[in-house]
Amino acid sequence: MRIVVLAGGIGGARFLLGVRAVAREVGAEVTAVVNVGDDVTLHGLRICPDLDSVMYTLGGGADPERGWGRVGETWTVKEELAAYGAEPTWFGLGDKDIATHLVRTRMLDAGYPLSAVTDALCDRWQPGIRVLPASDDRVxxxxxxxxxxxxxxxxxxxxxxxxxxxxxxxxxxxxxxETAKPAAGVLDALAAADVVLVAPSNPVVSVAPILAVPAVREAVATGKAPVVGVSPIIGTAPVRGMADKCLAVVGVECSPAGVGGLFGARSAGGVLDGWLVDESDAGVEVPGLTVHARPLWMTDEAATGAIVRAALSVAGVS
Amino acid sequence: MRIVVLAGGIGGARFLLGVRAVAREVGAEVTAVVNVGDDVTLHGLRICPDLDSVMYTLGGGADPERGWGRVGETWTVKEELAAYGAEPTWFGLGDKDIATHLVRTRMLDAGYPLSAVTDALCDRWQPGIRVLPASDDRVxxxxxxxxxxxxxxxxxxxxxxxxxxxxxxxxxxxxxxETAKPAAGVLDALAAADVVLVAPSNPVVSVAPILAVPAVREAVATGKAPVVGVSPIIGTAPVRGMADKCLAVVGVECSPAGVGGLFGARSAGGVLDGWLVDESDAGVEVPGLTVHARPLWMTDEAATGAIVRAALSVAGVS
Structure with a gap:
């Protein structure tokens, strides 16, 4: 089985831990197509927060408390940059993290596309899945x-x-x-996929920028593989982060129904076939989508694996 | 009084502590023209070891034990770069130091010349003297x-x-x-100088690259200001570092007479008028140079100040 996951940063990374666990059990191959919309250049360093969250989390180097960045992180460079008055000072740039950005920046400056750079960084982290940026272009x-x-x-x-x-x-x-192309490997992975999962990431600023690459959206929307999303909202609150504030900006209700409707059914020009919501939201309906309800709290890898198995079941591939 | 000092890194920085102390007493202005021959780009960072040694030492941020780099330095980024297999791993790139390189690299990439960047970095360090790179060009x-x-x-x-x-x-x-120009301010400083001192830096790889910039050498060699050097060699050994190995490469005896002869007398196409050697080397003669002998160990700022006063005396400006 080939599984493609559209994923943002922290929520996406945690979801991928469960996907990897299930994939190891059933012998599946996993490709994560990761949001690059958050990427930014600060202090001359190219920073890809979502790719790094995925890489660090799957590689065992993430800080489990803070959720982002490296475990055992220190902040010497950040403090020194502030002492120079170098702006911005509000970004959490850790010392360990900076080594990643230095390697990445150097490779990008040498002309390698982000997908090749990510591959090289993953040589160290061995995430156990294929990690691809949604695009090598600026999005x-x-x-x-x-x-x-x-x-x-x-x-x-x-x-x-x-x-x-x-x-x-x-x-x-x-x-x-609008003019961005999918990164090398993305379209092939989608074309070969037996199922596409949409991680419970921020729908507005994590998943939407992936689908904003026209050829990615088209491949997801029109591909042969069923597409199942996992709701990042339980009741009326995001599982984590500030999805509520982002949903408010785009005028979408912060609810499983609201987000399901935002993605929409493939049969009606959207991207989903199925939608997994929390057991407390059982009964939610979204036009055109098969909606199942079950516990959605990703408390540990086993619980997350069970969510993934449920999503595969909604997709009809398990 | 206006004093210009040609200086390399660690030895130059320590000598400048003494120059600054004397300058404060007598109300003199000091400009250091610093070697850039050691500058290197590693991991995408522009590193200027000699400028940084001068800046950190005069700014109170240098490590007094190690001699180079920052006091209280940590090495997280270096270890992480090695974990990525990013070469080279042999350079001592400290976390605090990296902030300096990030600010510098960013400003250089934005088009500022090294002299302007050095000025901006010195805003933080307040070295109390003017610090100029020998050239804004690549040397x-x-x-x-x-x-x-x-x-x-x-x-x-x-x-x-x-x-x-x-x-x-x-x-x-x-x-x-050969094609490098002196950095902005260097020729003006040399033209206005009442005295030029050559710090007890490595003559082959610290002072020589400064004088390798044709217009710098010409301004020093033909200027109105007397030029006095302080021997970096006591007896047959360098005060610090590996000047002996560098002198061997250029076929010059590792002695005060050897180095004095390497610089040569202005009256004979060289750059010096006077030469200060250690008391243990009293009696050394160099054709065309006024040679004085006195203790040359820079054990502390007071001892170094006394050396500077002696050099000014040899120059006839104290």
């Missing part, structure tokens, strides 16, 4: 905000981390997405 | 070595740190020096 999430009556677009990281998603926000823009 | 010291019968040029840092100056070496080359 950068910006938030169009109003500050003191002035409308401007700021990078998603600035919106999210510096302003904690608290600015009046008109919309999100995925800069470059 | 890079390479060693022409023989390895397994093959002659090749390697960067000075690789020769010095990786191979500990132990390869059979034909000569040093200052790549780019």
């Amino acid at each position: 950068e999430t910006h938030a169009v905000v109003e500050v003191d009556g002035v409308t401007k677009a700021i990078h998603f990281q600035e919106w999210w981390i510096r302003h904690r998603a608290e600015l009046p926000t008109q919309r999100f823009v995925f800069v470059g997405a | 890079e010291t390479h060693a022409v070595v023989e390895v397994d019968g093959v002659t090749k040029a390697i960067h000075f840092q690789e020769w010095w740190i990786r191979h500990r100056a132990e390869l059979p070496t034909q000569r040093f080359v200052f790549v780019g020096a």
Whole structure:
């Protein structure tokens, strides 16, 4: 069996732990197509937060408490940069993390595409699955905000981390997405997939930028493989993070039904066939989707594996 | 009084502590013209070891034990880079140090010349003197070595740190020096100088690359200011470092007379008027130079200040 997972950062990474566990049991191959909309260049370093979260988490190097970055991280370089007055100071740039960014930046500067760089970094982390960026091109999430009556677009990281998603926000823009091509390997993986899973990542700023690459969306929407999503919302609250604030920006109700409707049914121009919601949301209906309910808390790898098995079952491939 | 000092890294930095102390007493202005021949780009970071040694030492941030780098340094990024297999692993790249290199690299990439970048970094360190790179252009010291019968040029840092100056070496080359221009401010400082001091730095790979910039050498050799050097050799041994190995490469005796002769008298096409040697070397003569002898061990700032005062006295400006 070949499983493709569309994934953002932390939630996506944790979901992938379960996917990998199931894949090892059933002998499946897993490819993660990871959001690059959060990627940013700071202090001359190319930073890919979602790819790194996936790589560190699957490689056993992630901080389980904080959720992002490396376990045992230190912050010397960050403090020194601040001592120089080098902006920005609001981004959590750890010392261990910086080595990853240095290797990546150097390889990108040498002309390697992000997919090849990610491959090289994964040589160390051995994530046990194939990790692909959604695109090797620039697909950068910006938030169009109003500050003191002035409308401007700021990078998603600035919106999210510096302003904690608290600015009046008109919309999100995925800069470059329209002309971006899928990274090497993405279309092949989707074409060969027996099932596509949408991780319980932020639907607006993690999954949407992946699907904003036209050929990715088309391959998912029109491919032979069934597509099943796992709701990142339980009741009216995100499992983690600030998906509620992002959903508010795009005018979608923060609920399993709202997010299911946002993705939409493949039969009606959307991307999903099935939708897994939490047991507390049993009874939720989304037009055109097969909806199943079961516990969705990813408390550990076993619980997450059970969610993955349920998703495969909704897809009819288990 | 205006004092210009030609300086390399560690020895130059310590000498400058004494120059600054004397300058504060007598109300003099000090400009250090610092070697850039050791500069190197590693892991995408532009590293200027001599400028940093001067800046950190005068700014109170240097490690007094190790002599180079920052006090309280940590090595997380270096270890992580090695874990990725990212070469080279032999260079001592500290976490605190990396912040300096990140700021520098970012500013250079934005188009600022090294002199402007150094100025910006000194905003933090407040060295109390003006710190100028010898050139904003590339002047890079390479060693022409023989390895397994093959002659090749390697960067000075690789020769010095990786191979500990132990390869059979034909000569040093200052790549780019012939067409390099003095950095902004260097010629003005030399033209306005009342005295030029040559710090007890490595004559072959610290002072020579400064003087390899044609207009710098001409300004020093033909300027109105007297030029006095302080011997980096006491007896037949360098005060610090591996000057003996470098002198051997250029076929110069490792002695105060040898180094004095290497610099040569301005009256005979060289760059010095006076030469300060250690008291144990009293009686040394160098054709065309006024040679004075006195204790040359820079044991502390007071001792170093006394050396500086002696050098000013040899120059006839104190």
